[in-house]
Amino acid sequence: MDAGIEKECSALGGLFQLIMNDMKASYPTWEDFVSKGTKLQSHLRTTIVLTGAFLDAFQKVADMATGTRGATKEIGSALTRMCMRHRSIESKLKLFTTALSESLITPLELKMEEWKKVASQLDKDHAKEYKKARADIKKKSSDTIKLQKKVKKGKDEARGQLDSALQDVNVRYAFLEETEKRAVCRALIEERSRYCSFVSMLKPVLDHEINMLGEVTHLQTILEDLTVLTAEPNKLPPTSEQVPFTSSFFWDLHPNEQPVMFYSSCIEW
Secondary structure (H helix, E strand, O other), X not given: OOHHHHHHHHHHHHHHHHHHHXXXXXXXXXXXXXXXXXXXXXXXXXHHHHHXXXXXXXXXXXXXXXXXXXXXXXXXXXXXXXXXXXXHHHHHHHHHHHHHHXXXXXXHHHHHHHHHHHHHHHHHHXXXXXXXXXXXXXXXXXXXXXXXXHHHOOOOHHHHHHHHHHHHHHHHHHHHHHHHHHHHHHHXXXXXXXXXXXXXXXXXXXXXXXXHHOOHHHHHHXXXXXXXXXXXXXXXXXXXXXXXXXXXXXXXXXXXXXXXXXXXXXXXX
């Protein structure tokens, strides 16, 4: 029997057990991820409700600015655009929250049950195959020992049988080596497939997150517009100075003056 093959079989068996132990030890981490994801999804639902209420209040401020007599209409318009962009973010946040639950948390929780069953089956199959291969090697090795004793006693006819038996033992060891390699390969594939499945479940969530974050560039543009519009509070916009005053409104305020005189004074101020 080749000692190198025996050493290789032992190393492969040890590697298989290490991989299986790693997979079994990973379950608490997966469970913690699901638990934290569930909490995040719950808080996001609350955030969406509060965001909707906040944006309702925001829109009222924007409407108030738009509804003035001319000096803040463009600010109100920009605020409305800002509010609309936040509505779009709110909508995408809802999609993100839904995907977090339906595409990631729930499927992962179900997948974990499957992973445990697969790992258990891999372990059982390996133990069964290893036990069978070892039993065959033990039987063939026992036969060679008997033949070796006959050869020592001078029975030449047993020498050919011994060579054949030794060759058979080596074949059995080679078969055990291939069996262990296949077991390690299956374990490695199972381990890798888990992370591949995780990424496939995570991708829809990240797609919605990227779409949501893409709205930030629009917010930046509107913020720049607002910054320019509000940079000089004491400077009235040209549109506000072109608003005509009705005679009834003017005479209620100044019954002894002409409307045109008041309008001209306002421009001079």
